[in-house]
Amino acid sequence: MADGGNQEFPTVLGPDASFKGELSFEKGLRLMGKFEGKINSGGRLHIAREARMNADADSGAIIVEGEVKGNLTAADRIELKQTARLEGDLRATKLTVDEGAVFSGHVTVGPEAVKNRPPGAPGAQRPAVSVSMGPGAQQAQPQKEPVK
Numbered sequence: 001m002a003d004g005g006n007q008e009f010p011t012v013l014g015p016d017a018s019f020k021g022e023l024s025f026e027k028g029l030r031l032m033g034k035f036e037g038k039i040n041s042g043g044r045l046h047i048a049r050e051a052r053m054n055a056d057a058d059s060g061a062i063i064v065e066g067e068v069k070g071n072l073t074a075a076d077r078i079e080l081k082q083t084a085r086l087e088g089d090l091r092a093t094k095l096t097v098d099e100g101a102v103f104s105g106h107v108t109v110g111p112e113a114v115k116n117r118p119p120g121a122p123g124a125q126r127p128a129v130s131v132s133m134g135p136g137a138q139q140a141q142p143q144k145e146p147v148k
Contacts, residue, residue: 008027008028008044009027009028009029009030009044009046010027010028011025011027011028011029011030012029012030012032013029013030013031013032013033013035014032014033015032015033015048015050015051016033017032017033017034018033018034018035019033019034019035019036019037020035020036020037021036021037021038022037022038022039022040023035023037023038023039023040023041024039024040024041025041025043026041026042026043027043027044028043028044028045028046029041029043029044029045029046030046030048031045031046031047031048031051031053031066032048032050032051033050033051033052034051034052034053035051035052035053035054035055036053036054036055037055038055038056038057039055039056039057039058039059040057040058040059041058041059041060042059042060042075043059043060044059044060044061044062044063045057045059045061045062045063046062046063046065047062047063047064047065047066047068048065048066049065049066049083050066051065051066051067052066052067053066053067053068053069053070054068054069054070055068055070056070056071056072056073056088057070057071057072057073058073058074059072059073059074059075060074060075060076061074061075061076061077061078061079062074062077062078062079062092063078063079063081064078064079064080064081064084064086064101065081065083065084066083066084066085067085067086068084068085068086068087068088069086069087069088070087070088071088071089071090071091071105072086072088072089072090072091072092073090073091073092073114074091074092074093074114075092075093075114076092076093076094077092077093077094077095077096078090078092078094078095078096079095079096079098080095080096080097080098080101080103081098081101082098082099082100082101083100083101084098084101084102084103085101085102086101086102086103086104086105087103087104087105088105089105089106089107089108090103090105090106090107090108090109091107091108091109091113091114092108092109092113092114093109093110093111093113093114094109095107095109
């Protein structure tokens with residue numbers, strides 16, 4: 001990803017920082033260190049290559065280059081870059097996955113994916129597809145929805 005500078009990501013959690021708790025921001029956050037807890041924001045979240053995150057995040061857009069354990073929800077898009085390592089569920093209007101990204105979890109993508117969900121509840125509804133990506137992973141298989 002091209003460096004957007006401080007305009008795109010005015011808040012930075014540096015590589016030597018470790019944060020535990022709930023975090024919110026308005027415009028953009030570049031995570032370069034370690035984070036554990038929960039993120040809730042309408043802005044953009046960039047999880048840098050050296051970052052380690054163990055958290056659920058609900059944001060406007062999310063770019064993953066580092067390691068994440070947790071559920072991610074984006075009102076717009078989620079991008080999994082080549083170096084991304086993600087274990088958790090995804091919910092977004094759009095999803096981009098670069099070759100080389102490793103992902104294990106459920107995916108819900110499309111305009112309806114993020115509508116009518118309870119606030120702060122990433123993955124609250126049962127996703128439509130279960131996906132594992134990376135070396136030795138099997139092809140995505142649709143999940144059967146239970147009869148209500």
